[in-house]
Amino acid sequence: MLNMQELPSIRALRTFIAVANHLSFSKAAKELSVTQGAVSKQISHLEQQLGQPLFERHLNGIRLSSVGLRYLPQIAETLEALQNATASLRQLDQVDEVLTVNVTPSFASLWLIPLINRFAEAFPNIQVQLKTGDGPVQDISNENDIVIRCLPLAKYYENATLLCRENLRLVASAELLRKTPIRHSDDLAKHVFLPQVTRPQLWEQFKTHHDIEFPMAFYGVGFEHFYMSLAAVECQQGLALLPDFMVEGLIAKRELFNPLNITMESHYGYYIIVPNYKRHARKVCVFNQWIGEMLS
Template sequence: MNLEIVPGRLTVPSLSALAAFEAAARHGSFTRAAEELNLTQGAVSRQVAHLETVLGVALFQRARQRVALTPAGAAYAAEIRDGLSRLAAATVSTMAFRGAGGVLNLAILPTFGTRWLIPRLPRFTEAHPGITINFTTKLVPFDFAREPLDAAIHFGDPVWPGARLHRLMGEEIVPVAAPGLVARLGLKEPADMLRGSLLQQSTRPRAWANWLEQQGLPPQRALMGPRFEQFAMVSQAAVAGLGLAIVPRFLVEEELRSGSLVIPFDRPVTGTEGYYLVYPETRAELPAVVAFRDWLLAECEMAS
């Protein structure tokens, strides 16, 4: 039996056969897959055998009471597992249209999430107790069509094909350092900062260069220094005295209040880039997205 490829029609084996195969592949056992799916071992075996017939390729090597994936089976299992996960996520999202609740799968920038967003979330959950937010971190833009995500917090320009963007806020970039390091370096003017180590944030490679150029200083040393992936790591390195950091002011407000960091020269740099809420057109009317969007824009307006 071969798959019939008909133009305009999806060529997909039955969902029950795919579920049986994925469970057997994950457990490495037809028996354990049967227990998970509340089927008999024979039923799982028949589903997998039927799938192998449809595909025309062996998915398992069978030896006595044990089974092991063939190379083709291992590759297929990885793809099927992702596909079934996306089907489950799509089903949950669609069910959310029944009411005001649901699940919001949100990608956030890690430091923005921990320092700004999450402390404010109790107000959202109080207003929308039926909505559950699942978080993942993304440092760079991605393809919504290939990720099981409903929305994202993005920093940069308002460009994201196939998506809607809402500007949340801009930022002021300032240099910060531990008070002890300021004293050791004897910082009296911006040029003195070049005697210290300039801590780098990997997604903002021009941050130091932009600030130094604004002060009329040469940017040659702008990229020389330890590199970190997240602003939280950069700010903690600065607190530890490892060097001087260049960070958005609002992300280090706690350290500035406590005195663990100071701004030696309060000469901020502002740019055209900003923080945006982004979501694909296909999610624009999802109740959880609409509720989160309206709440987040109101929070940003209050904070400005």
């Protein structure tokens, strides 16, 4: 193992990255707010330490040597990791506990993120780290404290508790309804419906639930997540079925409309999944209670 005196300094490595990015000593000096001579000196010293040239010098400029090309991505990644570790440590110094919550992308973007500041204000010493995932949970004994997934309703999932059933609302943009109003159910035949690629059965259930007999016209693009369907609705691309708790705020602000007040209960629910050994942790308990109250 190399001793500390044999390792390049952080300053030398930052200088190397700056010169490599600009392929110019003068531009690197400007970025680092030092003289061109200081940059040249750092690079020369670094090359002496490594015993190999990092740059090829030519009359019309410089370029990375084969050694420099191999060295650059490794050094850039290492410095990024060092910065991340330092920043994380400084942030964690301000909190007592870190709670890692893994949720579906739509649950996060359309509901949890707009409300998470309320949890942060109520529990300032618990830092929530949000991650996204989707589909069945194969292994919960990893770095996640809590996993939230939308799953088919069932009497029992291991380590899971039902947060709420999924109730879907038919939604449209104001501009789309202005162009083609929906005053009664027959008017739905004039519209295009947005496919949900992960649950293509939803529109068939919708037809059955509301005794719709006309052939439905579907938009030419299917969407994997509800937040994608919402974006398509806002772009006037058609009608979508979206969970009520994700869109009720937009409907209340009249940014989105639920024509004819049409709803449908799906056969899905949102489950909170926690490993047994974490169930009684304070941070898990307070978050479970908070999110249950917010969804009730």
